[in-house]
Amino acid sequence: MGRVSRINRKKVWSAVALVAIVGLLLLPVLVSLPALAGGGAPEAAAPPPDAAKPPDAAAGKDGAPKVEKARDVFYKTEGIVSGAPAPKTADNTQFYPRYNFESRVLLWFANQQHLYYGSFVLAVPIFCMIIEFMGIVSKDKAMAKKYDQLAYDFIKISLTAYSLTAILGGILIFTFLTLYPAFFGYLSSIFRPVMHIYALLFVAESGTIYIYYYGWDKMKEGLLKWIHVSMSVVLNVIGTTLMMLANSWIGFMMSPAGVDEQGRYLGNIWHAIHTALWNPLNVHRILGNMAFGGGVVAAYAAYRFLSAKTEEERAHYDWMGYIAMAIGVAFLIPLPFAGYWLMREVYAYRQQMGITLMGGLLAWLFIIQATMIGILFLSSNYYLWQALGRMRGAEKYQRYIKYLVFVLVVGFLIFITPHTIVMTPAELKAMGGQQHPVLGNYGVMSAKNGGINVIITTTVLSFIWYQRGNKIPTVSWAKFGNIFMGCFFGLAYANIVWLAIYGYYIPANVRVGLSVPQVATTLSCLFFMTALNLVMLKGAKESGPIEWGKISVRSQYALIMLATAFTWMMGLMGYIRSSVRLFWHVNEIMRDNSPWAYTHTTGFAANMISFNVLFFWVTILFVFWLGTLGAKKVPVEAKVAVPGRAPQPVGGH
Amino acid sequence: MTWLKLVEGFMPMQMLFELTLCVGLFALMSYLLKKNGLAIPMFWQGVLFWLFIVLYLKYRIYPPIPFSVRAIYGTVALVAVFLWMSATEADWKKFKQPILNVMDAVTPFHKHLRTGYLVGIPLLLWGFAYSSLVPSQEEPIELRTVHPAPPASTKVHGKTFVLQTSSNPYRVNPEGKYDQEFTNSLIVEQSMGRLMKPTANPWDPKAEGYLKYVREGGEVFFQNCHFCHGDNLNGRGLHAFAFNPIPANFTDPGTIAQLQETFIFWRVAKGGIGLPRESFPWASVMPPWEQHLTTDEIWKVVLFEYWHTGYYPRTWD
Incomplete structure (x- = not known):
């Protein structure tokens, strides 16, 4: 009786805790509601005390304050001028206090490190949520326990990273305040309410994550477990909102709205948040964070696999690496499409910006980006091929891998062929013009869309082979299913290649639209073929178990490569996105008059990105090491690699 | 081989x-x-x-x-x-x-x-x-930006053209309205072969509207541009090989096919000397044609270049 009431009491307190957290989350939003609805609360709308008064804000003839109106640079709506113009800075220490070092590089470093950790701690709780939920709904007790342990392992890694994120955020703000006070002052004068909500949400996030982590053991059964998993939903809602608020600042810097031509705030904070590029940035960043987080956790698993002393450990970390990689790649696949949407919006916002990115000053960085994307896909495919090696019966697929390599590499080569070729004047002369008559055709978008879609479709094919590795379909229509699947893939490749060729013969605006059927083809392969495969494999005969831990060492290096490539690419794309503003702090509103308003050389940027990547990996290795310090015992509780009943990872093994 | x-x-x-x-x-x-x-x-x-x-x-x-x-x-x-x-x-x-x-x-x-x-x-x-x-006698590599980002607007003969929103005033249908669909439909094949429909010959003296402007653009082209850009618009004109790099090849899918008509208009009007800073080392000797041609002639020659190569100018939704 006493036990029951104790449990009930626990349930009540858990519910109270959850409600309190949700309340804490909603409180700042409620407080700031007038600012959102009414176009700015009085205190939010008022100009900063140090701001110069707008000339027409003086009292009118009849003594009543005269209201000045101006037009929004983006929305073209009229609004009441409620802020000072963007400061006109000059190259002196008043606007740009400095050490004897390039301030921009210091800021770059602080920003990038904060972003790496921020992305990681935003992504990992999403994995935890998914994996914990899978554990709850899993009917197999042993599997449920394994999933739960895995989710716990994930959150454990992210907890240390969480404090580092906060520390790096503090360093970033100090860097902004001390090195770019005029710019930061202007930005915060517009986003003041948003920044307060941001800070309060951070408090809510911290509270939730600590209760979520430390309450893991106390809330492991029944209703309490459901409350626990729902806390992870709350955690992720807060995390995603945090990210979207931070995105609004960079969105404003790239494509300002909510201000007039002089940069005067017009009182509508929603306009300043909801700029032309905000939503594409949000989608791209959420997907990117997930892919990056998957990569980092996979690298952690690889590190633990390589340093494992026992078979059990190896089996566990092999499995963990596989799941993390699968999650990472699941989000990597839609990432190019989200990137495409972002670029499209950039072009729609300012053609000039689009050309600077893709055809002009920063075009070479996009070739490097294409190379990194290719490396990501090659590494993922390589990992899947290696993973076939831990299944008995997968030999029937392994012999065809070389053809997949060929198709992948051809797609990759087209994808990375530069439009503007680096060459000596003698080579230019020998070539007879700026464009090569054969390879020049690979340098344009139509071919590249074909290339990347071929790569993704081949990755789907590799995954389907992996799913089938140790299985023989026994459904009566297996033969028909196989033929259908073969034809589907064949036609998909033909359609992608045909559309890529057809793209040369039609107007550019129609060509841009061609990416839709291409992407649809690729996604059809992904969804329909994976689903068909799963149906075919229902009740399939197993030709042997999956021997977790028996994967090659090379596969683990592929995972580390994958994670490093993610990190490098994130640094690169962040740099591209930021430097496309050229000499503007806020595009066309606030000019950067510091001595560092020039675009870095490609070589310098690449070195800087590499340094950031190296620094991140050194510090995250420290975080991993801390994770091992806290480990009391080997986290595997279920027996693994038992013939006939192997642990089943995501995807139905 | x-x-x-x-x-x-x-x-x-x-x-x-x-x-x-x-x-x-x-x-x-x-x-x-x-x-x-x-x-x-x-x-x-x-x-x-x-x-x-x-x-x-x-x-x-x-x-x-x-x-x-x-x-x-x-x-x-x-x-x-x-x-x-x-x-x-x-x-x-x-x-x-x-x-x-x-x-x-x-x-x-x-x-x-x-x-x-x-x-x-x-x-x-x-x-x-x-x-x-070992020191090399060869000229160093030049990282040249072939398609620099254009300015937001350009001023030609006293008139300002916003590159994102301007359009070719001669790409018009028989009613005199701007019409890409109409002009595109007069091109039947894109390659170095026949490009026009039998009923759409710009050199037909009776041709009116768009076709007439193509012909006029062609006249401007052959009076001024073909010496360098070539009869076939492939950058291999009479004087082409006196330059390094040789003039732009418009038949390549990587040149005018990738660009808006206004971009070409800006490049023709301002020439090599008007290239922005990112196009360093400005390896182009194309004259600023605004000093020799009228605004209308520049638009017409742009029209002709697209017609002749069979490409469609880039447009935005």
């Missing part, structure tokens, strides 16, 4: 087709040899395939591919060979074996080979180092 023609218009697909065919043939040969007990060792399969790719790019494709691109392709091909060789544990072992044999000096022959490598590899590295350090 210029005797084996790369067919104009099909070159990129021809190259891919040839490579696919070769891979198919190699697979077949390897299968047949293996069946007859003459299997080529994995190591040599990898090395030979990589050499084939390198040689194919160097000698098969013409005009010569610049080294930077061949280096990218060669490196990726090397990665591909590694992926292929190490895809399965059995293949990886077979691939490594000859290397391990040399390193372990399993036979006297391998021992000699190892000694040879010990001397040869440092020599090779020395050669690389020497050739990269």
Whole structure:
């Protein structure tokens, strides 16, 4: 009786805790509601005390304050001028206090490190949520326990990273305040309410994550477990909102709205948040964070696999690496499409910006980006091929891998062929013009869309082979299913290649639209073929178990490569996105008059990105090491690699 | 290998087709040899395939591919060979074996080979180092931005044109309205062949509207531009080879086909001298045509360039 009431009491307190957290989350939003609805609360709308008064804000003839109106640079709506113009800075220490070092590089470093950790701690709780939920709904007790342990392992890694994120955020703000006070002052004068909500949400996030982590053991059964998993939903809602608020600042810097031509705030904070590029940035960043987080956790698993002393450990970390990689790649696949949407919006916002990115000053960085994307896909495919090696019966697929390599590499080569070729004047002369008559055709978008879609479709094919590795379909229509699947893939490749060729013969605006059927083809392969495969494999005969831990060492290096490539690419794309503003702090509103308003050389940027990547990996290795310090015992509780009943990872093994 | 023609218009697909065919043939040969007990060792399969790719790019494709691109392709091909060789544990072992044999000096022959490598590899590295350090007479590489970002607007003959929103005033339908659909429909084929419908001949004296403007643009082109850009608009005019680089080839899908008409208008009006800073080293001697042509003539010549090449100017939704 006493036990029951104790449990009930626990349930009540858990519910109270959850409600309190949700309340804490909603409180700042409620407080700031007038600012959102009414176009700015009085205190939010008022100009900063140090701001110069707008000339027409003086009292009118009849003594009543005269209201000045101006037009929004983006929305073209009229609004009441409620802020000072963007400061006109000059190259002196008043606007740009400095050490004897390039301030921009210091800021770059602080920003990038904060972003790496921020992305990681935003992504990992999403994995935890998914994996914990899978554990709850899993009917197999042993599997449920394994999933739960895995989710716990994930959150454990992210907890240390969480404090580092906060520390790096503090360093970033100090860097902004001390090195770019005029710019930061202007930005915060517009986003003041948003920044307060941001800070309060951070408090809510911290509270939730600590209760979520430390309450893991106390809330492991029944209703309490459901409350626990729902806390992870709350955690992720807060995390995603945090990210979207931070995105609004960079969105404003790239494509300002909510201000007039002089940069005067017009009182509508929603306009300043909801700029032309905000939503594409949000989608791209959420997907990117997930892919990056998957990569980092996979690298952690690889590190633990390589340093494992026992078979059990190896089996566990092999499995963990596989799941993390699968999650990472699941989000990597839609990432190019989200990137495409972002670029499209950039072009729609300012053609000039689009050309600077893709055809002009920063075009070479996009070739490097294409190379990194290719490396990501090659590494993922390589990992899947290696993973076939831990299944008995997968030999029937392994012999065809070389053809997949060929198709992948051809797609990759087209994808990375530069439009503007680096060459000596003698080579230019020998070539007879700026464009090569054969390879020049690979340098344009139509071919590249074909290339990347071929790569993704081949990755789907590799995954389907992996799913089938140790299985023989026994459904009566297996033969028909196989033929259908073969034809589907064949036609998909033909359609992608045909559309890529057809793209040369039609107007550019129609060509841009061609990416839709291409992407649809690729996604059809992904969804329909994976689903068909799963149906075919229902009740399939197993030709042997999956021997977790028996994967090659090379596969683990592929995972580390994958994670490093993610990190490098994130640094690169962040740099591209930021430097496309050229000499503007806020595009066309606030000019950067510091001595560092020039675009870095490609070589310098690449070195800087590499340094950031190296620094991140050194510090995250420290975080991993801390994770091992806290480990009391080997986290595997279920027996693994038992013939006939192997642990089943995501995807139905 | 210029005797084996790369067919104009099909070159990129021809190259891919040839490579696919070769891979198919190699697979077949390897299968047949293996069946007859003459299997080529994995190591040599990898090395030979990589050499084939390198040689194919160097000698098969013409005009010569610049080294930077061949280096990218060669490196990726090397990665591909590694992926292929190490895809399965059995293949990886077979691939490594000859290397391990040399390193372990399993036979006297391998021992000699190892000694040879010990001397040869440092020599090779020395050669690389020497050739990269020795002063070269060659002009340095120029990272030239061919399509610089255009300005938001440009002023020609006192009138400001916003590049994003302006349109060619002569791309009009018989009613005199701007109409891409109408003008595009008069082009039936895009390649260096016939481009016009039999009923849409700009040189027909009775041609009106869009076609008449194309003809007028053509007259401007042949009076001013073709000396450099060529009769076929392929950048190989009478004076073309006096310049380095040679003038832009409009028939290439990477030039005007990628750009808005307003971009071309801006480039023609401002010439090489009006290139923005990012286009350093401004390797263009095209005159600023606004000093010689009227605004209308520039628009018409742009119209003609698209008509002649069969490309459509880039437009935005």
